[in-house]
Amino acid sequence: MRFGVLTSGGDAPGMNATIRAVVRAGIANGDQVFGIYDGYRGLVEGKIVEFSRKDVSEILNKGGTILGTARLPEFKYEQVRALAVKQLIKHDIEALICIGGDGTYTGALRLHEMGIKTIGIPGTIDNDIASTDFTIGFSTALNTACDAIDKLRDTSSSHQRCSIIEVMGRHCGDLALYSGICCGAEYIITNETGLDKDDLLAKLKVNRLAGRKHAIVVISENMTDVYQLAKEVETYSGYECRATVLGYVQRGGAPTPEDRLLAARLGKYSVDLLHEGVTGVAVGVKKNELHYTPIEEALAMKNEPNEELHKLVLKIS
Numbered sequence: 001m002r003f004g005v006l007t008s009g010g011d012a013p014g015m016n017a018t019i020r021a022v023v024r025a026g027i028a029n030g031d032q033v034f035g036i037y038d039g040y041r042g043l044v045e046g047k048i049v050e051f052s053r054k055d056v057s058e059i060l061n062k063g064g065t066i067l068g069t070a071r072l073p074e075f076k077y078e079q080v081r082a083l084a085v086k087q088l089i090k091h092d093i094e095a096l097i098c099i100g101g102d103g104t105y106t107g108a109l110r111l112h113e114m115g116i117k118t119i120g121i122p123g124t125i126d127n128d129i130a131s132t133d134f135t136i137g138f139s140t141a142l143n144t145a146c147d148a149i150d151k152l153r154d155t156s157s158s159h160q161r162c163s164i165i166e167v168m169g170r171h172c173g174d175l176a177l178y179s180g181i182c183c184g185a186e187y188i189i190t191n192e193t194g195l196d197k198d199d200l201l202a203k204l205k206v207n208r209l210a211g212r213k214h215a216i217v218v219i220s221e222n223m224t225d226v227y228q229l230a231k232e233v234e235t236y237s238g239y240e241c242r243a244t245v246l247g248y249v250q251r252g253g254a255p256t257p258e259d260r261l262l263a264a265r266l267g268k269y270s271v272d273l274l275h276e277g278v279t280g281v282a283v284g285v286k287k288n289e290l291h292y293t294p295i296e297e298a299l300a301m302k303n304e305p306n307e308e309l310h311k312l313v314l315k316i317s
């Protein structure tokens with residue numbers, strides 16, 4: 001086969017490990033694999049290069065994506081996608097493996113509807129793709145968040161402060177939930193829990209009165225202005241309070257072994273599926289087993305809150 005691979009949307013650690021797995025699995029099969037630079041934008045512009053085994057050497061442990069990623073909102077227009085199809089025909093490429101989040105999946109679905117064989121691989125730190133238990137990049141971002149929260153705990157403890165830490169995860173609170181549990185946060189706020197300010201302030205006040213020296217609050221991005229929230233905590237809880245927004249540091253860094261393993265498994269699996277004639281699907285893991293879901297279904301699936309972990313927080317925070 002002759003197929004392409006691209007990374008699109010927000011970058012995530014482990015994208016390089018995925019590219020490597022796709023290229024190497026393809027070449028091992030006797031395929032010709034083409035790297036497409038800068039996501040769908042590069043596809044439309046014809047930034048397409050055949051990759052050898054060596055072209056993906058030394059990237060397994062590197063953060064970011066050697067292919068680059070870009071956003072092309074105009075890809076929703078059929079005439080723009082027609083330019084992409086034209087490029088694929090010109091290079092005699094019959095299939096595409098698209099690594100990214102749900103926007104990337106939508107682009108892949110639209111191309112599939114135009115006759116291009118596509119497979120979506122979940123590459124996003126947010127873990128917000130419901131058709132897989134874990135996305136590539138989540139484990140690394142979780143590690144980064146935990147490292148930062150542990151450090152903030154040290155200084156909070158020394159100064160007897162409350163620390164509010166905002167982590168990424170616009171539509172899915174997993175990064176806040178998991179990092180909060182792993183770092184023993186007193187309070188976790190996600191879009192699944194909602195923000196109940198009165199409850200937060202009351203709990204922190206009780207915490208303070210009970211003589212607990214510090215408190216950690218982990219909150220998902222876009223829930224509220226955390227700097228303003230810190231002021232309110234100071235006013236009502238008795239704690240001095242500082243807010244920290246972790247921001248883009250969560251997108252970088254060498255992928256964890258978990259992300260590398262997931263990248264290797266899903267990369268090779270995608271190539272296998274193309275050879276079996278399965279297309280228009282998103283790959284993932286469910287209960288640690290490889291599986292695929294039609295992209296349309298994957299996009300329609302909702303992220304269910306993890307009841308077990310949410311209950312756990314209530315008991316041990």
Ligand code: ADP
Nearest residue numbers: 009010071072075076100101102103104106107
């Ligand atoms: P992510 O893949 O991380 O969710 P985006 O939402 O930015 O990131 O989507 C990445 C790219 O996917 C967009 O820049 C665009 O090129 C393509 N895309 C997103 N939505 C659509 C759509 N409705 N139709 C076609 N392409 C889309």
